Amino acid sequence: MDSWPLTVTVRDLLALPDMADVPVVAHDDDLDRAVGDVRVLDRARLAAAPGEPPPNGAVGGLAVVDCADGGPGALAGTDVDVALRAAARERAHALVAVGAPRLAEATRVLALRLGVPLLVLPRARATSAISEMMLQVRSPRVRHAEVVCAVADRLGRAPREPTAVLDIVANALQGVVQLQSGSRIVHAARSRPHDPAADPGATTVPTVVPLGEVRAPFTDVINGRGTAVLPIRTPDPTSGQLVLVAANRRGGPAWRSMALDALTVAQHPVAAWLGFERLSEERRRHAASAVLDEIAAAGGQLSAQALALALQLGWQPRGWHLALFVRPVSDAPLDLGEMAALEEELRSAGLPVEGLVPRAGGAAGWMTAGSSDGLPTVAATVRGVRAAIAELTGRGEPGDVVVGVGSARSGADGLLRSIDDARRSALLASPYLDQDRVRAHSGHSVERVLASWSGDDLARREAAALLGPVAGTPSEETLRTYLDLMCSVSATATSLGVHRNTVMNRLRRVQDDLRLDLADPATRLALQLALRTAPSDRR
Amino acid sequence: MAIPPDAGRPPAGAADRLTSLDVDAIDDVALGARVLGSGGGGSPQTLAALARAVVGASGPIPVVGLADLPENGVVMFVAQVGAPQILRERLPAHEARIAATALIRHLGTRPVAFASLEIGGSNALVSVPVAAALGVPIVDADGMGRAYARIDQTTMALRGIPAAPFALASPTGTWVLVGDADHGRAEDVLRAALPGLGGAAAAVLYAATAGRLRGAVIDGSLSRAAALGRVLRRVQERRAPLGDFLRTGAATALFEGIVRRIEQVRSGTPTMVVTAVDARSGAVLRLDASEEFGVALVDGEVLAREPDVIVAMDVRSWQVVMLDELHVGRPLLVLRLPADPAWHALGGARALGGARVR
Numbered sequence: 001m002d003s004w005p006l007t008v009t010v011r012d013l014l015a016l017p018d019m020a021d022v023p024v025v026a027h028d029d030d031l032d033r034a035v036g037d038v039r040v041l042d043r044a045r046l047a048a049a050p051g052e053p054p055p056n057g058a059v060g061g062l063a064v065v066d067c068a069d070g071g072p073g074a075l076a077g078t079d080v081d082v083a084l085r086a087a088a089r090e091r092a093h094a095l096v097a098v099g100a101p102r103l104a105e106a107t108r109v110l111a112l113r114l115g116v117p118l119l120v121l122p123r124a125r126a127t128s129a130i131s132e133m134m135l136q137v138r139s140p141r142v143r144h145a146e147v148v149c150a151v152a153d154r155l156g157r158a159p160r161e162p163t164a165v166l167d168i169v170a171n172a173l174q175g176v177v178q179l180q181s182g183s184r185i186v187h188a189a190r191s192r193p194h195d196p197a198a199d200p201g202a203t204t205v206p207t208v209v210p211l212g213e214v215r216a217p218f219t220d221v222i223n224g225r226g227t228a229v230l231p232i233r234t235p236d237p238t239s240g241q242l243v244l245v246a247a248n249r250r251g252g253p254a255w256r257s258m259a260l261d262a263l264t265v266a267q268h269p270v271a272a273w274l275g276f277e278r279l280s281e282e283r284r285r286h287a288a289s290a291v292l293d294e295i296a297a298a299g300g301q302l303s304a305q306a307l308a309l310a311l312q313l314g315w316q317p318r319g320w321h322l323a324l325f326v327r328p329v330s331d332a333p334l335d336l337g338e339m340a341a342l343e344e345e346l347r348s349a350g351l352p353v354e355g356l357v358p359r360a361g362g363a364a365g366w367m368t369a370g371s372s373d374g375l376p377t378v379a380a381t382v383r384g385v386r387a388a389i390a391e392l393t394g395r396g397e398p399g400d401v402v403v404g405v406g407s408a409r410s411g412a413d414g415l416l417r418s419i420d421d422a423r424r425s426a427l428l429a430s431p432y433l434d435q436d437r438v439r440a441h442s443g444h445s446v447e448r449v450l451a452s453w454s455g456d457d458l459a460r461r462e463a464a465a466l467l468g469p470v471a472g473t474p475s476e477e478t479l480r481t482y483l484d485l486m487c488s489v490s491a492t493a494t495s496l497g498v499h500r501n502t503v504m505n506r507l508r509r510v511q512d513d514l515r516l517d518l519a520d521p522a523t524r525l526a527l528q529l530a531l532r533t534a535p536s537d538r539r
Numbered sequence: 540m541a542i543p544p545d546a547g548r549p550p551a552g553a554a555d556r557l558t559s560l561d562v563d564a565i566d567d568v569a570l571g572a573r574v575l576g577s578g579g580g581g582s583p584q585t586l587a588a589l590a591r592a593v594v595g596a597s598g599p600i601p602v603v604g605l606a607d608l609p610e611n612g613v614v615m616f617v618a619q620v621g622a623p624q625i626l627r628e629r630l631p632a633h634e635a636r637i638a639a640t641a642l643i644r645h646l647g648t649r650p651v652a653f654a655s656l657e658i659g660g661s662n663a664l665v666s667v668p669v670a671a672a673l674g675v676p677i678v679d680a681d682g683m684g685r686a687y688a689r690i691d692q693t694t695m696a697l698r699g700i701p702a703a704p705f706a707l708a709s710p711t712g713t714w715v716l717v718g719d720a721d722h723g724r725a726e727d728v729l730r731a732a733l734p735g736l737g738g739a740a741a742a743v744l745y746a747a748t749a750g751r752l753r754g755a756v757i758d759g760s761l762s763r764a765a766a767l768g769r770v771l772r773r774v775q776e777r778r779a780p781l782g783d784f785l786r787t788g789a790a791t792a793l794f795e796g797i798v799r800r801i802e803q804v805r806s807g808t809p810t811m812v813v814t815a816v817d818a819r820s821g822a823v824l825r826l827d828a829s830e831e832f833g834v835a836l837v838d839g840e841v842l843a844r845e846p847d848v849i850v851a852m853d854v855r856s857w858q859v860v861m862l863d864e865l866h867v868g869r870p871l872l873v874l875r876l877p878a879d880p881a882w883h884a885l886g887g888a889r890a891l892g893g894a895r896v897r
Contacts (some may be wrong), residue, residue: 077804077812078836081825085839105800106814106825110839113821 007034008140010094010117011226011252013062016136018129019119020174020191020250025108026094026117028224032252033093038134041065041095046079046086062137063092064130066099077101080118081110088114096130099123140254147172148261155269162187162270169266173259175248178206179232179270181337182241184344209245217264219256226251228259232267232274244270281336288313288357292364292416300413310412315354317412319368322375322405324353324385325422327362327429329400334363342401345388351381362401362426364419372408378440381405385438402429405440424451428532454533463530469513476531478506483528487518557679557762559599564765565590565664570772570859571764572663574788574876577848578862579831580660580686581623589631590667600667601676602761603652608749612651614678615639615746617666620690620707620729621739623830626661629710634741635669638708641716642743645704651749654678656693656742658760659686659831659848665741677761682745684757684879685848688830691726695745697885698755701725705744709736757879775857784857785874793835793842794824794873795854801865811862815871824873826851828862835873843875846882850874 011031013019024031041063065083080097084107087095094117103120111118121129136143154168162179166189170177178188188206209222209229217230225247232242244267246259291309295302295317302310302317310317326342328334339356343365346353356363369375376384385403404425406418421441428450429439453459470476478496482503485491489507493500507518516523557564569587572580594600608614617635619626643649650673653666658681670677682693690702702725708714715732717725725744733740770787773779785792796817804812810833813826825836832849835842843849851860854870865871 077810078825078827078834078841081836081839082841083839088839102804104804104812104814104825105802106812106823106836109799109814109816110823110825113823113838 008137008254009034009252010062010119011250012254013094013133013136013252014119014250015174015226015248015252015255016129016132017174018125018132019121022122022129023103023120024117025103025111027112027115030093030115030117031250035062035093035137038062038064038130038137041083041086041090041092046082062094062096062133063087063090064096064098077104077107080107084110084114084116084118087116092116094119096121096133098126098130136254144254144258144261147258148265151262152265155266162273163189165266165269165273169246169262173246173248173251173255173262175226175246175251175255175259176206177244177246177263177266178209180209180211180243180245181341183208183210184341186242207247209247211243214241214243217260219253219260222247225249226253226256226259228256228263230260230263230267232271242274278336281340284313285336285339285355285358288355289359291315292357292359292419295412296416300411300416302412306412316368316370317415318410319370320372320375320408320410321366321368321415321418322378322381322408323364323366323415323418323422324351324381325359325362325364325404325406325419325426326356327402327404327423327426329402333358334401338401339363341392342388345391346384348391349384349387351376351384351388359419359423361423364422366406366415366418372410375408378405378407382438382440386436389437402426402437402439404429405438407441427451427454430532450529450532453529459529460533463533466514466526466530470510475506475510475513478503479510479527480531482507483524483531487524555762555766556604556759557602557765559601560590560594560667560677560761561599562591562594564599565594565667567765567768567772568663568761570768571766572658572660572768573859573861574767574771574850575658575663575684575760575764575848576660576686576859576861577831577845578828578851578860579688580657580662581619581626582861583661583663585627586619586631586661586664586667590664593668593671597671600671602679603676604679605749605753605756605758608651608678610748610750612749613646613648613746614652614654614749614752615642615650615743616654616656616682616695617669618656618662618690618742618744619665619739620742621733621736625737625739629737629739631665631668631741632710633668633672634708634710635665635743636672637712637714638706638741638743639669639673641706641708641714642704642746645706645716645718646746649673650675650746652676652678654756655681655761656690656745657681657683657686658757658764659683662686663761663764669743678756679761680752680756680758681760682756683846684760684882685846686831689726690729690742690744691723693745694757694879694881694885695747695752695755700745700747700751700755702744704746705729705742707732707736707740707742709740711737715740754881755885757881760879771857771859781857788848788874788876790850790874790876791842792872793875794822794837794871796822796824796871798865798867798869798871800867813865815873824871826873830862832862835875846878848876848878850876 009032013035014024080100083097084095096119098121100120151169151172155165166177166179166187170189170191174191176188176190179186185206185208209227211229214229214231219228221227228246230244232244244263246263248255251259291306291313294306307317326334343353343356352367353365356365367375382405385405389403404422406421409418425439425441429437467476478492481495482492485495489500489503493503511518518524565587569583572583652675653670654677655662655666666677682695701721703720704716704718706714706716707729713736717728720728729742766787770779770784774781774784794817796815798813798815800814802812804810811828815824822838826832827834834844835849852858852872852874853860854872860871
């Protein structure tokens with residue numbers, strides 16, 4: 001966590017509640033200058049001679065000028081220009097123009113030319129905004145504590161849904177606060193602006209913050225926005241990493257430090273909610289799995305109780321179904337976060353899949369329609385699943401999976417059979433990243449034979465033991481390619497882009513490591529089956 | 540650069556004074572009136588053409604100073620008032636003479652001379668036809684030294700000389716006589732009468748004796764306009780350097796750059812704000828105007844303010860650029876011609892702080 005900030009920048013002042021949507025004219029870099037004090041630029045200072053030295057304490061301060069009184073002979077509006085010049089002369093780090101009219105182009109150009117950030121404050125907010133700025137500049141620790149305590153106080157009295165929690169923090173910080181899982185925003189909240197028309201981009205729109213693995217809280221400027229990031233400790237260590245992120249385009253170091261402490265306060269209700277949600281989600285998915293088990297136990301018949309439960313879950317068991325089966329490449333079961341992410345991507349890809357239901361060896365999902373014509377075709381489903389997996393892989397989630405697509409079937413019995421088709425296809429889908437990880441059911445006998453082999457736990461364990469010495473090495477890839485290409489050394493060398501002598505050397509090493517003879521047809525058959533089923537990490 | 544507190548133009552010497560207005564002098568005055576319009580006041584071309592026709596028919600018009608007139612001789616001021624668009628499009632006829640006749644009847648005395656109410660813009664030569672018609676000279680003076688939008692923005696008003704009684708007349712012969720009104724009320728009454736007179740009219744006003752007017756007018760303004768016009772024409776014809784013009788007008792160059800934006804900023808009264816930038820130095824000009832240029836700031840420093848005359852010139856041709864002739868990308872030289880000392884002597888700079896609407 002950051003130490004207490006010693007300085008407050010212009011950007012920090014812009015993040016104050018009364019300043020969040022005020023118009024600003026400034027070069028972005030000029031907003032990062034420290035502000036030493038706040039003082040009024042009176043008429044005498046405006047009229048000071050160019051060479052006259054600034055008063056004590058004026059340098060590096062925030063100058064405030066009241067533009068309502070144009071003074072004798074003055075035309076309204078020019079006062080801001082005069083004040084900008086005076087502020088530059090006194091080396092102020094920003095000018096707050098209270099009650100200024102709509103800025104002319106000349107004023108904007110001048111502010112940029114002189115390097116004096118210009119903040120236009122509505123008269124109605126002047127008193128509260130200036131007192132806020134004075135507190136922030138003169139007593140940043142008090143301001144910091146005020147905001148963090150306010151968050152704690154409101155959280156203590158508010159409902160514990162994450163949206164309500166994030167809303168409280170966002171409004172206290174005048175920024176955007178989001179709960180992020182990997183590269184996905186789970187929940188987000190934005191502060192309510194004083195005047196949405198004034199500067200709608202003043203806070204920030206919720207945007208995924210590119211993060212690697214976050215081990216500790218930190219603050220930084222990310223994509224031009226002041227950002228605080230806090231990893232959340234969830235009750236479930238297997239769930240993906242969740243972080244709370246607060247961001248504000250106008251968030252300086254003081255704001256970022258304050259945001260991090262506010263997030264620290266907010267993380268506990270969020271973590272508690274996540275634990276509760278996880279329990280509810282698990283309960284729902286296992287209830288769904290139990291209904292499928294009951295239908296299977298009844299030989300595909302739908303008892304009145306099972307029908308009632310299915311309808312309760314929103315299913316239409318008597319319709320037409322097209323199932324998917326998601327199989328993790330490793331033996332680790334899919335966690336809830338992975339299932340939720342995959343469901344979301346499948347729906348984004350145009351596949352209206354019911355919630356994935358945990359099954360032995362993976363998870364099943366299906367689409368239902370009143371007739372077979374109402375379902376997506378198998379080919380369209382395969383394309384959609386490929387797109388969803390590509391999207392998730394691109395974001396580094398979920399875990400390594402392959403997917404089988406079943407065939408369209410009707411009724412409760414048809415649902416079970418479609419799931420079984422999809423499961424067998426998933427067993428045959430290639431676990432290798434460079435190959436197609438989605439396989440559609442063909443109904444061919446070869447598929448059934450291979451599925452029987454791949455689905456057998458003992459066979460899978462034996463296969464893993466057989467390939468263990470070469471698992472994950474270039475030799476394994478060479479062996480797989482060699483067997484797939486009808487044991488042609490030349491074709492293997494071409495496919496891998498290596499010299500044929502390299503292929504020969506690797507195959508020789510495989511034989512040495514595995515103590516096998518590739519000239520033996522039974523050995524080749526066993527190795528090819530093992531390579532298709534071994535549950536190792538194939539990256 | 541800051542405005543010198545006691546700035547003022549040097550008084551015209553006797554040798555520089557106009558003594559009569561011939562065709563050449565009319566052209567000089569018309570060009571000088573564009574300069575003194577401070578970006579507004581309307582174009583003097585139409586009334587200059589009328590004045591040339593009058594002078595061509597009846598010979599040069601005598602020009603006199605107030606000191607040359609009898610103490611009790613009455614001087615009347617003439618102006619075209621009303622909507623600028625109408626004044627630009629409607630050719631003047633005999634309305635000034637009709638208004639003058641109405642006021643003469645009301646007062647029961649003939650004027651010994653006429654004067655233009657404002658030297659800046661179209662009104663610079665408005666008194667020529669009526670003076671020629673009544674056979675009296677015109678006075679080398681006006682009430683503004685530049686252009687202003689209201690009839691009460693004059694040095695006479697500052698001295699307490701009322702605009703009323705005054706007469707208004709339209710080209711169709713309709714006339715209105717206002718017997719008495721204080722300064723602010725005179726403007727209101729005039730504005731109220733204009734719609735009935737077609738939106739614009741000739742006004743004959745500020746009738747006062749020469750003795751009372753002495754020290755209450757901008758003296759020598761016709762000569763000043765003629766001198767400025769004469770030199771500026773030579774500059775435009777590349778027969779004289781710009782410095783000659785600056786010296787003649789006691790002018791200061793404030794800024795040179797390109798117009799970047801022209802916008803209306805409403806703050807109480809609508810104000811046009813012109814932004815220009817000097818590409819070499821980065822300096823920023825802000826020129827605020829309602830009907831005329833009112834204040835010029837460079838890099839946030841006020842370098843000119845009414846009643847100074849602020850002049851924008853196109854650096855390619857040295858043409859005087861009026862407010863409605865500005866456009867983005869036009870290269871400008873902006874000058875300050877100091878206000879006549881009479882304004883400062885009478886406290887006019889302070890009095891002009893109010894709203895101004897033509």
